[in-house]
Amino acid sequence: MALFPDESVLVKLRSRLAVETNGDAFLGLVRTLSGVLKDQKSYPLFLNVASQGDETNSIIAAHAAAGIRPDQSAKVYGTLLRHPNPKVRVSAIDVVAFKMKQNPALKKAMPPIILRMTKDRDPAVREAVKAFKKSLQN
Numbered sequence: 001m002a003l004f005p006d007e008s009v010l011v012k013l014r015s016r017l018a019v020e021t022n023g024d025a026f027l028g029l030v031r032t033l034s035g036v037l038k039d040q041k042s043y044p045l046f047l048n049v050a051s052q053g054d055e056t057n058s059i060i061a062a063h064a065a066a067g068i069r070p071d072q073s074a075k076v077y078g079t080l081l082r083h084p085n086p087k088v089r090v091s092a093i094d095v096v097a098f099k100m101k102q103n104p105a106l107k108k109a110m111p112p113i114i115l116r117m118t119k120d121r122d123p124a125v126r127e128a129v130k131a132f133k134k135s136l137q138n
Contacts, residue, residue, distance in 0.1 A: 100107040
């Protein structure tokens with residue numbers, strides 16, 4: 001049984017993910033996710049992509065599965081990746097690691113590639129993410 005009714009959505013998403021892997025890949029992928037998926041609760045789709053994709057695709061998909069809306073991702077993580085302070089300049093996977101620590105059920109649902117990538121993330125980086133996100137909310 002398919003995780004979602006329309007397999008063409010997954011095919012379209014995968015082809016866009018493959019095309020948009022340049023220097024600005026992260027924001028491109030976020031835009032792709034927000035364009036292809038109108039329903040923000042497409043949790044099974046994101047996990048499916050996360051389990052089958054390469055590292056970049058998996059990070060973005062796991063990110064979305066962690067409950068971070070695509071429009072938030074572009075704003076928050078696009079800024080994080082370009083931040084002038086190296087302590088704040090973190091990768092998307094750090095955010096996923098942080099979310100999984102907050103939510104054990106999410107950790108159980110993540111595919112092995114994500115668990116391997118998040119295994120040894122520095123707690124200081126996670127704290128930087130948390131502080132930065134809080135500063136954006138004010």
